[in-house]
Each structure stands twice: as C-alpha cells, then as structure tokens.
Amino acid sequence: MSELLRVEHLKKYFDTPRGLLHAVDDVSFSIERGETLGVVGESGCGKSTLGRCIVHLLEPTGGKIFFKDEDITNIRGERLKESRKSMQMIFQDPFSSLNPRMTVKSIIMEPMIIHKLHQGNEAAQEKAVLEIMETVGLAKRLIDSYPHELDGGRRQRIGIARALALEPEFIVCDEPVSALDVSIQAQILNLMRDLQEERNLTYIFITHDLSVVKHISDRICVMYLGNIVEQCPADKLFASQFHPYTQALLSAIPIAKINAKRERIILKGEITSPIDPEPGCRFAARCLYTKPECLEVQPDLKEVEDGHLVACHLY
C-alpha cells in the first residue's frame, strides 16, 4: 500500500465576535490508498471543518496537506481545478446540499461540464450520467426528477453519483447516512463499500455514529474539540481504548441487544468552549482522571502501542 494523503499540523480558526474559535487545532494523520479512515466525534468537534479544509472548500489557518506527496495546501487556479477532479466530497444533508431547481441529470452532469468531460458531446455526457445512475442504484426513469420529489435515500444516492462523476480517487464523506433511516442507511453503506472495492477508492468517513464508523473504517480517529485524542485500527479501538473520552464515548453507545449492557461511564460537567481555549487538555473539565498537569500542558498525540496513538497525560 502507498500513502495517498497526508495532513500535517492542520489548523482552522474562525474569527468570531467572542474571540478566535479553534475548530481544528493541530491535526496530523495520513491515509493509504484504498483505505477508509473514520473520523468520529461529537457535534462541533471540527469533523466537517477538517473535511472541508482537505478538499479546499475552506482555507486552513495553518499546517500542510499533501496529496500523492505533492504539497497541495496553497494550490490555485488550474492546478486546484485539476486536484478537485481527484478529490470529492459527499455532504451530510441530502436535503440542502442539492440545488432544488436542477434535475437529477443536470446535477450529475454539472461537474462534467465544469471539468470539460466529454466536452460538447451531450449524448456521451448523458450516457455517462445514466451509467453512474445505474452504479448508484438510481432508476433511469428518475433522470428528469427534481430532488424534492425523491426520498432521503435516493437524494443521498444523487450526492454520491455527483461525487463519482469525475471518477475521483479520494472522497471525503461527511455524515452521508446520518439523516437516513436504518434500513436505507444499510443500503447506502453497502453501496459505498461496493464502490470502494470496484474503484479502489480512498475514503475519509466522517460520522458521529460509532457503530457505523466501526463497520466502514479500517482506521479511526477520535476527535474532541478540534484535536485528535486517539487514533488506531478500527477493531483495536473497540477492544481497548486508552483515552478517557473514548472510553466514555464507547460506553455510552446504545446497543440493540439484551444483556449488552456495559458499565456506563456517565460524564459530568459541560463541554469546554472552543473559543480562545485555555492551555491544557480540552477534555480536562469532564475527565474523571484530571491531574494538575492536565490543566497546564496540552498532551501530544503519541504512540503507546503499535499503531495506537493517544493524546493523554495518563500514558
């Protein structure tokens, strides 16, 4: 396997009336080709911001992004357009991420037109659209429908079709199934897995749903308020977690089985503000093991076991 994407010390701060909001704060990781990296964490921890920085929808405040060993952090113009072809994004909300005035056909065709694929040859473009629709399981007869005429599952299939239109190598999937019912969610997850195998796609899969992230990922990053607090292979994370936040998070997942009840760790305290954060560990206010050191020094992400990284002063 070879490395496809690498992120080094990535930061994204937002200027807000109340101060500087540290949405993504010094995040580093790399992804191999064909791999799925799951990014999991609770609302507001910076998952979408991270994904948007990587596909150039947001400009990072600091840090570097490498794609196939090329520094793409500050590319512009033609080079950026070129890179957009190989990196795509699928959005969380299939209801608002599709233009309501465009038909299924024009939504899927739009990226082809922008990138001059099958230029001027409308028959070829339409054929390509139909092929992609078939790949993602959308019936031909829907080609002239509008998104609002379709249910959530089909709308998300359009989002996936649009992302596939340029045959990308890498896709950031931002909560692609969170708005869907479980029976439809399962259909989409199977589809994404099949596409990955057929096309050797590489995914960053963002979600707050731990059973989904375990199902789809090879490796998982756990984020908390802009930081990665734990990173390791998917099965390993569920077997043994090191970070107190990850432990609480996993113990809190409701499992649809009788007698699956584990010792629940109920956290106390409220989430720290991401605006001008104090020095020290971001989780200290809710942590069961806070020591004086935790309030002063922010812990680095370090390898505590083979391939298992944790940012916590306990280790």
Add this chain to the structure above:
Amino acid sequence: MDNVIEIKDLSIQYATDEGIVKAVNHLNLQLARGETLGLVGETGAGKTTTALGIMGLIPDPPGVITGGEILFEGTDLLKLSKQRLRAIRGNKISMIFQDPMTSLNPVVTVGDQIAESIRIHEKLSRAEAALKAKDMLELVGIPGDRYGEYPHQFSGGMKQRVIIAIALSCNPEVILADEPTTALDVTIQAQVLDLISKLKKEKNTSMILITHDLGVVVEICDKVAIMYAGEIVEYGSLEQIYDQTAHPYTKGLFGSIPDIEAKTSRLKPIPGLMPDPSNLPEGCSFEPRCERSCQLCKEENPPLIEIGNGHFVKCHNYGKVGEGEDV
C-alpha cells in the same frame, strides 16, 4: 392488568393535496401503569401522529381522527369536552416534543419557563413557583443558580433537560416522549436517559418513548411496539422482540444495524421503501418489501395475532416453514 392508556382501533388521516394520508390505521396499544413502552419505527410510520392523537393535538385541518377510542384510566379522551381534555393534558399526560430546540421560548429565562408551567397546573404564588422551579432544575442536574439564564446560554443537552423538567413539573401520570434524545450526542444522551429512568422509577410514571433507535429502547423500555405504515406489526416484551423476533420487518431492522461487537462486511438491508401512506397496498403494507410474500399477503391485510404470552405479530406467514427458517 391496570392499563393507564388503552388505544382501540384508532385511525388518523390527513387530507392533503396529494390525497388522503392514512397516517395511523386501526391501531391497538396498551400502556400499563409504571411501564415504559418503546414505540419504534422509521420516518413517516405515524409515531408522532399517534402521540398527538393521545394529546388531542392533531392539527385539524388537515388531520382527522376517523375512528377508534383512546381510553385514559377508562375514560375515552375522544369523547371529552375541550375543557376537560385540556385539564388532563396539563396535569395527567404530558408530552416532550420531537424538536426540543423550538419548544423553549428564547426571551424568557429557563427558570421562569419552568415556574410558569408549574403555575398553570398548581395554585402557587410566583415566589413559591420559582422555588419549586429551582428544585426541578436541580432534579435534572442543573445548578439552581442558573435559573436566570436564557435558553441560548445552555447547551443542547441542558436545554433538553429543561424540557424534561417542564414535562415533569406537573407530576404527570403519563409522559409521551417523542425522540427525546435523538438530537443529542451519545455521552449527553446517556446522561439524559439515565435521568429519565431515575425520575420514572421515583415517581412510578408511565411512559411511551418514541424512537427509531433500537439501542435506546433496550436501555429503558419494558415493552416494545414496532410500527410500520401506521400499524403495529409486532408487540411484546424486550425479550420477545429482541430474542424471539417474529415479524420480517423487525428482523430487517435488526439486520440493518451495524453490529458493534462483530465485524460484518455486509449489512442486510430491507430492499425498497416504505409505501406511500396516501396509496397503501391492498394487502399487507410490508408485502412489497418482504422476502416471504405470497399471494395471500397481496390480497389480505393480516390481523395482529398473539403468538405467545403477550407477544403479537401481524404476518400471514408466521409459523409457516420457509426456506431455512421460520418467519
């Protein structure tokens, strides 16, 4: 058995431009005193409509209750005057609504909102109500000295706890909780579920918990009703629903959830979609998606039958041997 709520043959429809939406169809359901019933189903199954029916809050138009009875402690709520219904709704049955963030008033302090709700149901002075509201805040784990803060100063989980405090403030006998934790993060959800079960136990309140999450149901429910296209397709105890699953739809729901304890490479989704409630199939409403469908299923809507001690299923094929397994 002491049933606080008994719903018999309830049907509710909405008249829309696209036609008549049959949201709830001949629904039967009981809630025993002190019991928590999980009402589970996917989007559009009719869960909220059922709860609004019990509350007497179906928007009319377009909604109409076209038949059935809703008995509360033996009295049919559908036959009561508006005034008496309002009294029951305030004091005896209270509802936690699906979109919590919109049910708080942004310009009134959280404490005053709880106090106001107390004063609607109890003759107390302002000062007395404020004191009681402070107690309620502490009961849901929020320091009493935050009484004077506004909703926007609270996190999502704290706002949800305020809403629970308001629902509990009149000591209801029945709580209808419509997806009370769906919008919350799991660690906060765990806090809120913990709180709900503790309060329920203390006061022996009965509850209908509406959710689409079978994981949440296991945490706090005694009984489970699985709803599909406006009907109950399976009903039983936790053990019956989870370990002796009988209806193909319920089985499909379990097969769709990624198993966190095992590595499965493929999920087993239910093919297709829920039927359009303005155009329901003639026979069984699950038939178009069902692997076991037969001619009878297309022609005749199966009745809900008891297959074991309090375990009900609505399926023609139950007990018939199929390829490999029993339905």
